[in-house]
Amino acid sequence: MNWKVIKTEKDYQIALKRLEVIFDSKKGSKNGDELELLSLLIDNYEKEKFPIDLPDPIDAIKFRMEQLGYSQKDLTEVIGLKSRVSEILNRKRKLTLEMIRKLHEVLGIPTEVLVREY
Numbered sequence: 001m002n003w004k005v006i007k008t009e010k011d012y013q014i015a016l017k018r019l020e021v022i023f024d025s026k027k028g029s030k031n032g033d034e035l036e037l038l039s040l041l042i043d044n045y046e047k048e049k050f051p052i053d054l055p056d057p058i059d060a061i062k063f064r065m066e067q068l069g070y071s072q073k074d075l076t077e078v079i080g081l082k083s084r085v086s087e088i089l090n091r092k093r094k095l096t097l098e099m100i101r102k103l104h105e106v107l108g109i110p111t112e113v114l115v116r117e118y
Contacts, residue, residue: 003037006045015042057114058091064107078106091118 006012019038025031055063065075075085079099087093095103100114 001034003034003041006041012042012045012049015045054113054116057095057109057116057118058089060109060113061103061107062089064109068107070107078102 001018003015006015015038019035019042022031022035022038025035027036061075065071068074072082072085072089075089076082079085079088079102084093088095088099095114100111103109103114104111
């Protein structure tokens with residue numbers, strides 16, 4: 001099948017159905033090449049039509065803390081005083097540049113998430 005840039009919902013649905021048919025194709029085969037191309041076309045369409053915004057910085061911190069099993073006390077080693085951690089997590093104090101750097105380094109949260117307005 002000859003594929004082109006997906007521009008309509010109908011094209012998108014056709015591409016998804018075809019993707020299901022060839023999903024287990026071997027890499028390097030004719031269907032494997034089609035699968036790779038189709039995946040890129042679908043990904044491009046989805047990024048354009050269904051953009052995902054970056055998460056809220058505080059929600060990202062809380063989520064990462066939960067993933068790592070961190071408590072607020074553990075975060076004091078990164079941010080500082082227990083009261084400061086509480087203020088940050090309750091949105092009563094803004095993150096400083098130094099806090100953003102440490103949170104990025106220790107928790108691995110992307111800086112582009114941490115610098116967002118909240």
